[in-house]
Amino acid sequence: MGGAYYVGELHHSRAGYGLIADADGGRAVNSDAPEIAISSDVLRKWQRIVDLLANIMHVPSAVVCKIEPPDYTHYTVISSSNSTGNPFPVDQIFSMDIGTFCETVIKSREPLLVANGLENDQWKSAPEMRVGMVSYLGFPVFWPDGRVFGTICVLDNKTNRYSDMYQELLSHCRDVLQGDLQTLARLGSELEEQKAHLSELFARVPEAIVLADRDCRIVRVNPEFTKIFGYTAEEAIGRRLQDLIAPDELQEEVESVMYRMVPTGGVFAVETVRRHKNGMPVPVSLLCVPVSSLGSGDTGYVIYRDMTETKRLQDEQRRYQEIQLELAHANRIATIGQLSASITHELNQPLTGILTNCSTGLRMLTDDSPNLDGAREAIRRTMRDANRASEVILRLRTLYSKREVTAELVDLNETTREVIALSLGELQKGQVIVRTEFADDLPLVIGDRVQLQQVVLNLLLNALDAMIGVNDRPRQLVVKTHRQEGDCVGVSVQDSGVGFEPHTVDKLFEAFYTTKQDGMGMGLSVSRSIIESHHGRLWAVPHDGAGATFSFSIPCRTNTNIQ
Numbered sequence: 001m002g003g004a005y006y007v008g009e010l011h012h013s014r015a016g017y018g019l020i021a022d023a024d025g026g027r028a029v030n031s032d033a034p035e036i037a038i039s040s041d042v043l044r045k046w047q048r049i050v051d052l053l054a055n056i057m058h059v060p061s062a063v064v065c066k067i068e069p070p071d072y073t074h075y076t077v078i079s080s081s082n083s084t085g086n087p088f089p090v091d092q093i094f095s096m097d098i099g100t101f102c103e104t105v106i107k108s109r110e111p112l113l114v115a116n117g118l119e120n121d122q123w124k125s126a127p128e129m130r131v132g133m134v135s136y137l138g139f140p141v142f143w144p145d146g147r148v149f150g151t152i153c154v155l156d157n158k159t160n161r162y163s164d165m166y167q168e169l170l171s172h173c174r175d176v177l178q179g180d181l182q183t184l185a186r187l188g189s190e191l192e193e194q195k196a197h198l199s200e201l202f203a204r205v206p207e208a209i210v211l212a213d214r215d216c217r218i219v220r221v222n223p224e225f226t227k228i229f230g231y232t233a234e235e236a237i238g239r240r241l242q243d244l245i246a247p248d249e250l251q252e253e254v255e256s257v258m259y260r261m262v263p264t265g266g267v268f269a270v271e272t273v274r275r276h277k278n279g280m281p282v283p284v285s286l287l288c289v290p291v292s293s294l295g296s297g298d299t300g301y302v303i304y305r306d307m308t309e310t311k312r313l314q315d316e317q318r319r320y321q322e323i324q325l326e327l328a329h330a331n332r333i334a335t336i337g338q339l340s341a342s343i344t345h346e347l348n349q350p351l352t353g354i355l356t357n358c359s360t361g362l363r364m365l366t367d368d369s370p371n372l373d374g375a376r377e378a379i380r381r382t383m384r385d386a387n388r389a390s391e392v393i394l395r396l397r398t399l400y401s402k403r404e405v406t407a408e409l410v411d412l413n414e415t416t417r418e419v420i421a422l423s424l425g426e427l428q429k430g431q432v433i434v435r436t437e438f439a440d441d442l443p444l445v446i447g448d449r450v451q452l453q454q455v456v457l458n459l460l461l462n463a464l465d466a467m468i469g470v471n472d473r474p475r476q477l478v479v480k481t482h483r484q485e486g487d488c489v490g491v492s493v494q495d496s497g498v499g500f501e502p503h504t505v506d507k508l509f510e511a512f513y514t515t516k517q518d519g520m521g522m523g524l525s526v527s528r529s530i531i532e533s534h535h536g537r538l539w540a541v542p543h544d545g546a547g548a549t550f551s552f553s554i555p556c557r558t559n560t561n562i563q
């Protein structure tokens with residue numbers, strides 16, 4: 001089929017024709033594969049090839065032509081020898097329906113040799129004749145996938161039969177071109193693949209991504225940008241970031257962030273606020289990624305993470321903690337209120353001591369023969385009692401005060417002892433027999449001392465309440481501290497009170513559950529949340545006989561993250 005175009009002799013075997021050409025030769029000229037650009041490096045190399053060809057073969061013209069997508073209705077000269085008499089400048093365009101030699105090679109996908117077109121009816125009116133190019137040797141050039149790229153050819157202004165050697169030389173140059181196309185196609189498909197990956201990333205990443213130029217103008221946005229800020233890509237592209245999504249008061253900040261990208265060149269992050277299309281503020285965590293290699297005046301990417309949900313959760317968490325603190329405080333005030341008898345007793349003792357010692361001292365000084373040593377001793381005791389009273393007040397003040405949670409090393413033996421001391425008056429009034437069993441080698445725990453005291457106090461007062469109506473047996477309270485498995489330290493409060501039904505155990509810890517007339521039902525619920533914030537556990541067990549035991553345990557190496 002292809003042979004129909006030959007005029008003159010052509011040596012297929014030697015020249016290696018049809019290296020890539022289709023066996024059927026009838027394939028469409030080109031498909032819709034993406035266009036791969038011919039790089040300037042390659043073009044420089046090809047220029048050198050056509051120059052050499054013209055020189056070696058002593059012809060006025062050696063040319064590389066390229067069929068132009070997308071409609072393939074014309075081809076362009078992309079390399080043309082710098083030789084005298086070459087009538088084909090680079091960029092000259094030929095229509096694919098005027099019957100040129102190259103058009104024939106492209107359509108037939110076969111090489112063509114015309115020794116002298118003027119001597120042949122088929123060629124004598126070919127367009128090349130009009131510019132004096134009467135002979136032609138040309139090869140089709142193929143992309144690696146078999147599509148025609150164009151031609152490489154030489155033309156002469158006189159009869160030229162192009163020796164075997166010249167045919168082989170041109171065929172070899174064609175192979176070089178095809179080698180270059182192979183490389184370009186491979187790089188192109190790798191690039192396409194990377195582009196596809198990037199596009200997918202761009203489309204699917206849950207952050208808004210903006211490509212901006214030097215003037216902060218939006219070049220590209222991803223779908224998430226529309227989700228977060230409400231502007232479609234069409235609405236956003238070409239607008240300046242500060243005009244589009246900056247809250248009025250943050251215009252300058254947006255500009256400075258963008259202008260900072262240029263000189264620093266480094267990636268940086270900012271937590272700030274931007275504005276939705278509907279005017280609402282959008283808290284964002286923003287990452288600026290300047291990209292110097294982008295060229296074409298683009299500065300880099302700005303990536304926005306919508307922090308609305310995170311901020312809402314943080315606020316909620318903060319509010320929850322505040323409420324917990326409020327409740328704990330209210331519970332503390334209420335429980336301390338129940339200790340008025342103890343407190344009076346705790347304060348009365350040193351105050352009575354002060355009075356007694358003062359009057360003793362006064363008497364010793366005003367005697368006829370003043371007893372200075374005795375008076376000194378009386379004053380010393382007065383001071384000791386005053387210190388004791390101020391210690392009690394200090395302790396109460398910390399209990400009463402509304403304070404932030406702290407993390408310190410706490411000795412649970414000491415903490416429990418202090419709480420018992422504070423409640424002693426109350427316990428005595430209720431005729432409760434108190435026994436303590438404190439473990440000797442109790443490790444310290446990290447925690448909030450006042451909060452832990454509050455838990456012990458709640459348990460003590462509950463035990464007292466549970467025993468107050470008991471008259472047929474001793475009212476016995478056993479407070480124990482112990483070391484537990486898994487490096488935990490525990491406190492248990494055991495009473496001989498009314499106890500509770502095992503199935504109600506979960507109820508006891510619910511907020512506002514109370515069986516007491518004046519109870520709030522807060523003690524156990526607050527205590528449990530305190531213990532849980534210390535990464536521990538608070539539980540209750542009714543006795544088989546009378547009473548119940550309430551216990552908690554917390555790990556000794558609790559981290560300091562107590563809330």
Ligand SMILES: Nc1ncnc2c1ncn2[C@@H]1O[C@H](COP(=O)(O)OP(=O)(O)OP(=O)(O)O)[C@@H](O)[C@H]1O
Pocket residue numbers: 334458462463466495497498499500508509513514515516518519520521522523524525547548550
């Ligand atoms: N040692 C105990 N023995 C028997 N029942 C108990 C004991 N401790 C608590 N309870 C039961 O659990 C309920 C809830 O206790 P909680 O400490 O939460 O609230 P309250 O003591 O009723 O009121 P508040 O402590 O707020 O003043 C109590 O009303 C009581 O019925």
Ligand SMILES: [Mg+2]
Pocket residue numbers: 458461462522523524
């Ligand atoms: Mg209680």
